[in-house]
Amino acid sequence: MPLEDYAAEMDRCSSCSYCKWIPFDQVKSWRFAKNCPSIAYHNFNSYSARGRYLVARSLLNRQSEYSDTVRRIVYTCLTCGSCDVSCKVCRYNLEPLQMVRELKFTSVEAGQCLDAHQTIIESLRKESNTMGAGRRERGAWAEDLPVKRLPTEKAEVLFHAGCRICYDKELHKNARAAVKILLRAGVDLGILGENEMCCGGRIYSMGYRDDFTHFARANLAIWAKAGVKTVVTSCSDCYHAFKRLYPELGSKIEVLHAVEYMDRLVKEGQLTFRSEIPLTVTYHDPCHLGRQGEPYVPWDGVEKKIKNQIVVYEPDRPRYNGARGVYDPPRDILKSIPGLKLVEMERIREYSWCCGAGGGVREAYPEFSNWTAGERITEAKATGAQALVTACPWCERNFLDAIGAPENGMKVLDIIELVQQALSVEAADGTS
């Protein structure tokens, strides 16, 4: 939907500022009440969803032009979706997340791009990854793993590692652990290795719609060729792309996050936790697994009015408000690990605070990205937990970078690591 089509929303936005706070019913303290990192950091109204509605309108009406400031306003949006959740506590006819995405698409299409993003795009177009690295190194994380290589071999379940894991050696462990666990559970699993391509999710959230579409179609094609019916990933960004964005292009592939798959296996009794982990942890809901991890519901409808001026849709428009995100599977897993104690932060589930990595922000605005992660770490520490656990390598990396030296008193872990440990599965370095 082009930006012009959001003109009605620009007028109908309440200007209530709910988009700047977690749902008020959930506020437990002054310290952890905010939801939107970009306005929390920058403070000008323009950096909120309500502000971006007004900036968008100003640009559309040619009342203002792109400037460094405007580009910053546009591109510091993490597209974390927290504004969308909060707005929809009360509003049924606004889509702030979609609007900010469209604002980014429009900006990119207008040539108002950031150098930092252009670098990523160029790398992507050449090497099929967003990490500025060579295509050939993509499969290095799985070097010695006894797992099928697609599309040469066939498998119904594809494990997609994602750019961040593939090219971040410290995070290889997550993918390796996931593959080992799934293989051990007897899953007919394959990987694409160096044939794997970027999911396109990150660049979509940066505003590069066409590039995303290109990669999405390429992925769908190669999966079809490999006979894939299910895609599993331990990257939440990829998860969201496959689950929510690919179906708009016709994908019918089942998409699971590794944590969902493992939760299923645990509940079916196919995985049993044997080892105790005496640790107090808190869990960070990744945006793309949590509030943006809701199932896709196709819709093709129109706006209509009832009772003179109540705006509704024909047929009823699906409502993505974070209600059906993936929150419980990771928690169920953590709660069933012997010895592990889960304590919750104040901002969780659909109103979780973003890690700061998304939307191209980590690449273009490292200081802001780091600050955002730091806020989350402060919140995690406030629970008294010894470790901050997450289910996304982007979150993990951003937290690791922000937390600094290990003596800062908190570990950062991926949930798969804990699962592996609890299953007594051999770790990536050969230890149990």
Next chain:
Amino acid sequence: MDDKKVRLIELIGDGGIVAGQEFDDSSSVDHNRIKPVTPCFTVKPKNVEAVQKIVIWANETRTPLVPISSGGPHFRSDTDPTAAEAVIVDLSGMRQILKIDRRNRLALIEPGVTYAELQPALQDQGLRIAAPLLPRKNKSVITSLLEREPVMSPKVQWNLLEPLRSLEIVWGNGDKFYTGSGTFRGEKDEDWQAGLVPVLGPGPGQLDFYKLISAAQGSMGIVTWASVKCEVYPQARKLYFIPAEKLEDLIDFTYKLLKFRFGDELFIVNNTSMANILASRGAEIQALKNVLPAWTVIVGISGGHILAEEKLAAQEADIHEIAQQHGLPMLPALQGIHGDEMLDIILRPSPEPYWKLRYKGGSQEIFFLTTLDKTPGFVTTMFSVARQKQVPVQDIGVYLQPVHQGVGCHCEFILPFDRAIPAEVQNSLELFREASHTLFRQGAYFSRPYGIWADMIYHADARTRVVTQKIKDIFDPRHVMNPGKLCF
């Protein structure tokens, strides 16, 4: 002045003009450093039109006016003229209770109406008014409320001016003005029935006019009418005494009652004040205070008028539990005085002699606002200064009245003295002045700045002084209203 007086008579007739007023300052020491100036005469208007004419005349002739509504004795020198050729405007003759509206719990009264007159009239209609502790019989209700005298029931004081609501004011510039929703005076029955009633205090508009005349000591204008909020007259009520030897032991208990809004009348007195209240003569007071507990919380419990007994019983039980939690007894009687008797005493104006004068015939008050938790510290300070002045601390009455639903506390020291003993008078004066300064330095908030307190506070809060003077210039541009008071 004679020409001016003639002119005034032309305007309002001579019926209301009396000769120069004698000042009876037998009850208090000089609150001010400046001795009162004998006024030229007193004028007693009968209605607001006359008041307005008087004020306009005063502006034309530059005559200082000192409004008074209550009868004497006066204690705080706010009604002592300090400018030459002043005229007393005695409003005590405007004493109608214009209306009592049970449904909206409002009474409409003129400035001369006293508590002694109002309380029985309200009771006939099933109402009562939150009242100060034992006001003088001739104390004007409007004056008491304008002066922000504390009321005994903090729980019904949603703001500090309660129960004062709408006013009719003649400002110092002669303008007749209605504050709040005073334009709905309800003079027509159909207005009352339609709910067009003067129930609001604030405004109208974006200034809070009644706040600008509160505690102004008559220096902004003259109030000629007020609506006041009333409470329901309870069908059942009781009073309990919660004694302790140390004031500190009563603080948290009192806070708990304030927090839960349990109890109606709620205040703390020391043995001396209690004795002053209960006894009528010096010797009796002396004897009684020696047997009374050092400190007592007085808690009146009202059952209202719906399921009154049940409400009473519930609160009694809850307060008893709270007292127990704090290790305090909750007594229905104290030294032979039953709660009902105490209730009867405190719910009426003070019989003669006025309770603060009973011990020695004269007394000086020091009062200010603070928070309840700080009161023990102020008591210690007061007693310390008294000892330095060789004033027996056991003579000093203490009255602590939580206000504004507990966010503040009126702290009052009653310093008795025998007027017949000049040295005692002098000592009392010195004690008063020194204690006032010491308490002020300790953080006592003299929100009602009479006499020397005005010097203290406006010196410390210069910005408020400047702003107050600018407001005065708007509402009393010729400064005819009680000049020399506050910071004027």
Next chain:
Amino acid sequence: MALPENVFKALEDIVGAAHISNDPAVLDSYRYSLAHTAIHLGPFYNTYTPRGAAVLLPGSTEEVQAIIKLCNQYKIKFKASSTFWSGQAYPSEEDTIQLDMRRMDRILEIDEKNMYAVVEPGVIAATLQAEAMKVGLNTHVAGSGCSCSVLASATSYFGSGPGNLYGGWFYDNLLSMEWVMPTGEILQTGSLGSGCGWFCGEGPGPSMRGAARGFLGAKGSMGVFTKCAVKLFAWPGPKTLPVEGTIPAYKVALPDNFKAYTVAFPSWKAWADAVYWIWDSGVGYLAHRQFNMFGRDLKYAMVKILADPSKTLGDLEELLEDPEVQAVTEQSKRDFQIVLVGMTQRDMAWQEKALDEILSRTGGWKVEAMLAPEIHDWALLYLIRLGHKNLNLVFGGSYDGCFGLVGAPDFGASFAEEAGQFKKEWEQRGAVVEAGGDCMMGPIGGQGGGGTCLWENFTCFDPHDRFSTDGTLEFFDAATGYGIQRGWGVGMEKWNSVARGPDGRTTPKAVRDKMHLAAPQPNIFRYQYQVRKAFNPNNLGDEYFETLEDEDGET
């Protein structure tokens, strides 16, 4: 006209480069549509408040003072706001500097014993309530919801809400303030000015707080308030609300000393009688005619939607056909919500009995459907936290209130049905949501534990739709005329039309003067003019602080 460079630079020096902007797009994000929420004028389609000269984010009182002094030096108008919700937060004149008070957002103190909090302008009621609850206290929340600034409601506007009855409205709860006056001096009101702390807003002597706010505040036109203290009250509940449920149908199950009722009555007289009884008896913690804002005909259906995470507005029509919904709708015509909170079990038991007794005496009833657990717990949370107030705009995106008259219960009872009928007829014309005419919402209790109610008749429209916006304007003009003709006075649909006109700029003086001269007491505005002259001699605010300057009038 852009700010002169030297002025911009001077302002930048005060707040820092990161906290000032004159980028046009940023400035446009600080403009408000006059087809919008609770502006109390118009609405006017495709009309906006003027673009500011710059927007600043001050971080301290000292910065605010420096900014204001600079503005006086260069005669630049300024206007501060905390949350920028409602037209009165925005300039009425070109070249006005906008101060966004968001950065000054500390809760400086919560005094548990004496039950007050000290806050900066950026503190919203939600966060203050959350912190207060940790120590067994609660704060009043203005009717516009917990997203609003406590300080702004208390010092600068109205501050009425469901908590008026027990906790007091913000007018009653306002204690000392720190006010950077329009010329840059700092006034600390009440006990604060004497260095005695924040606990008392009055005095010394005549309360100069009266120059800062009356029934309403100055709406940002007279300097900037940088701190204030507000009275709190008891919260005998858990330190944190144990919220459950699926978004948006959050709910809370609280102990037995918390109960939310919807009570309804056979007549407006009975409704008024009950209100008086409730005030007389002292029961109740929160009381508001809240859900009626959706409209008499729609409210229960809307409650069913809001309390069910699977439902949307698209389910409304089907729900309206449901016989059960119809029955409850009929039953709840003349209703309001009341939350009972017992400080102790005995207290609660008595309150419950007293409420039953009041209902018995007035022929009223509890609406049973609202006691279904999932709805009760939703309603309880809604009323306590008041965190769903952009439901005011749920239908089409915009609303304003008409009639909105403050008065004793008998006053409302005398006109409510008629006002509702008047609106119902206008609803037929299509410009506003057809909701049953009576969409009146408002607090049960105005001040001092009772006193007044307010009947704000919600008028919901679509700000994107010219027909809707223009039609709403036409309706509001008619409502004003009707109210005057019937002797009710001018309603809240015009509260701010004296300040701003159809072009989004200050109403011309001749028009303002005419309105003021028609008021029952024009001197109110003449005095306000005098106050403005005294404290804002360079007139750096706007006419949201209403003034009447005429040579004929004498004050």
